[in-house]
Amino acid sequence: MNTEILSRIQFAFTIAFHYIYPPLSIGLGIVLVIMEGLFLRTGKPIYEQMTRFSIKIFSLIFGIGVATGIVMEFEFGTNWAVYSRYVGDIFGSALAAEGIFAFALESEFLGILLFGWNRVSPRVHFFSTIMVALGSMFLAIWIVVANSWQQTPAGFKIEREGMKARAVITDFWEMVFNPSSMNRLSHVIIGSFLAGSFLVLSVNAYYILRKRHLEIARAGFKIALTVATVASLLQLFTGHRSADGVAHNQPAKLAAFEGHYDSSAVADMYLFGWADAKNQTVTGLKIPAGLTFLLHQDFTTPVKGLNAFPKENRPSDRAIGFVFQTYHIMVAIGMTLIGLTLLASFLWWRGKLFQQKWLLQIFIWSVLLPQIGNQVGWYSAEVGRQPWVVYGLLRTSDALSQSLRAEQVWFSLIMFTFVYALLFVLFLYLLNKKIKHGPVDFHAEEIPDNSRRDNPILNLWKRYSVLTCPRGGFWCLEPS
Template identity: 35%
Template sequence: MPDPLIVDLSRLQFALTAMYHFLFVPLTLGLSILIAMMETVYVMTGKPIWREMTKFWGVLFGINFALGVATGITMEFQFGMNWAFYSHYVGDVFGAPLAIEGLMAFFLEATFVGLFFFGWDRLKPVTHMTVTWLMALGTNFSALWILIANGWMQNPVGSAFNPDTMRMEVTDFMAVLFNPVAQAKFVHTVSAGYVTGAVFVLGISAFYMLRGRHMQLAKRSFAIAAAFGVASTLSVIVLGDESGYAITDHQKMKLAAMEAMWETEEAPASFTIIGLPDMEARETHLAIHVPWVMGLIGTRSFDTQIPGIYDLVDHAEDRIRNGLYAWDALEAIKADRASPAAREQFAQYQDDLGYAKLLLKYTEDPMAATEEQIRAAAWDTVPHVPSLFFTFRVMVLSGVLLLGLFVAALWMISREDPLPRWLLHLSVWSIPVPWIAMEIGWFVAEFGRQPWVIEGVLPTFLAASNLTLLDIAITITGFTLVYGILAVIEVRLMLAAISKGPAVVDAIDDLVPGMGEGGNRTPALTPAE
């Protein structure tokens, strides 16, 4: 088993790189759809202002897209460098969606990004609009396959452990593809990305209106962002409910921790608005409850219970004991691969093998574990309740506040001209909110799965590579420095483009002939040439 400090540092490194990469992903998702909508209006109306809007927001999209690609590549290498046993153990399953994402989604996205930027004066308007929509589709496809892979980590369906190869293998790829947890995560995450794009466009447009610059572009962009933002935020809320319903079925401990629900309540369970979860006392102090709400959200019924943490720990203890039968059978198979009795016993208890592996934290031989070690391992299945409890509520509150902002913006853009300055200032200051909410959302999703890297299959402390402390220190330092430099570059480029406004398009036109508003700037070739 790897050194616990190495495991923690490997988790820290992956968290840093993943959270940094995800600064770019949601904006890419949201801007791609908004740009496609703007160009569609341009093609339908023929008004040049919509073309100018498409190209301006497209420049910001391009900067963000480039940084997203640069930071995303390193994450896949970490599976081999920092999580070697994870890659060996589940690579046959986890690697398939990642490969498809690269071959299908990323190549599609990258191809049409190039056509979007270089095809303005080489493609007919309708053709270029189609390219823009395909670019947006590729962006969403990319998110789909990544979230299928992540959804399998949360709910490992369509796969089984093969005692002959000692690895997880695909048994039903369609089950992996249509995993309900993955599908719920996809629509919820993509909708949140749309909200991010809408807030970004809304805030930058408000900034221009406060400065009295580029008013035609700003007002139209503000209006389309407000309308798109209302629809997207409502989608996030509705699809968040669907995600919560999926968690109820497949990750009961995560849900109980998010709600700080220590005891199983009478159905339907109440929702805790606020409280003070106490991990040592294993109770929640000063809790304020709303009757029935959690039961309706989590089970969509009035008579289905949501189990509390104590009952789930008891259930985990039972699974650990069952997992010991699987462990014992697996050892017998290693000694005699033809043993029918051992294979029959393993087949009966193989779903609980991962729970037996939790005991490796306490003993080299799980079969020699004491009752105290089994109970301690069962309590290890409880993530840190206060962290999940509070971050989940910050995420929900952020969504509600953004919905209020979009509704107010849409209402006032249709009734008042000029818009009140307080609304414009609020729009500018709200730009960071969706990023905060999305980063917190990923924290809830990933930290809430602990102690599992694959839910119920592989504990996190077994998945890491056997590296040295120096190895991890060097890579964390390197990533921090490189990503810090990239952050400075990203911010400077974005601020420079925003400062220039639509003029940034003309500046790019001067560098890239053929992108200009006035037709193809490349000199025509004569027949002799």
């Protein structure tokens, strides 16, 4: 394999591994807000116990996510130097915003989330939970904005020419709100809600089947099921909006999704099948003119196919076959999640949910489905825009570092695979250990009063709190 293919494989591998964790933290963050909000509203200890337990899982996911995300930023310079120079003004501003407004926000309030129990008031702790959840979403916002600019560039101008050309921002907000950013962002965020909520569903289904922590597990399952049901239905809407945007902004990509070759004909929608790029045919179960109807609300308007584009400006034959499969796997998983959550919600309404052991067993393993759906959806978006790394402006083959050699990429790819495998095994081990330990009565772990008195920093802040809010308040150390 040549240097370009190896570099693409390496980046795909590192980003796919990293992308396991941010969706989990985003989804788990919103579930944490609901759990702790219910604790503040009701005062029931079970909500506090499930919140504290989920925070420990969240911190594990956050730590692994940070460790695996750093590598990708170095790859921009080592493997994709021309790309980095070309988009440095745009991508650099988005990464800076991510660090200042998102990562700092999330990491700082995570400290209060982990160590603030019994040290700050419940309202301050809840506020910290909200900030951590927002911080994890802001991380996604700036990364998706940067990637969406690559899909649909806007708010820029090109300076210089040839290999020294670079894109420079002319309108920051036009760059941020480029034609695809909001549709893609909503799709990513809802997919993350599904990943986090299905993790909570899986853990609590495990406890229910083994008759452990039943009161907490049933309450936690209901919270996560509510989030998952709403998110799965919203994902149907955001997916449709995203497909409409692709049809308008990147028609060659949409044609590759459905294996639609005819340059101007109605387009079928396949439920599953196989795309034969050599013969330009697709075999499988289809809805005749289904894609045409989804895009135009009629069955006669033609849809631009792959043959309408020069071969060098559309995905390769191999990429078309790959994208066809990943796209349809994503859609199939989305529909499965809708069916699964609606069935569970119906049984909950009938009062028979926790008697269905077969369904709870499915929910234990269903944690894999949103992860697979997120991964194949990302691959569909990225491979489908080939041969462009910046759509219509910079080809992937031109974005590569000029001095990079294939053997160097091979060596780093092998090392990354080894290290990431160790990290993944460690993550599974620690996650399994925390789940098996389960939630406990955290009131037994409260810090004694003398440890507070012996801490000069906390003591100083406590005196300040008494002076500034003697009756207790949002920023007080102690609740009234």
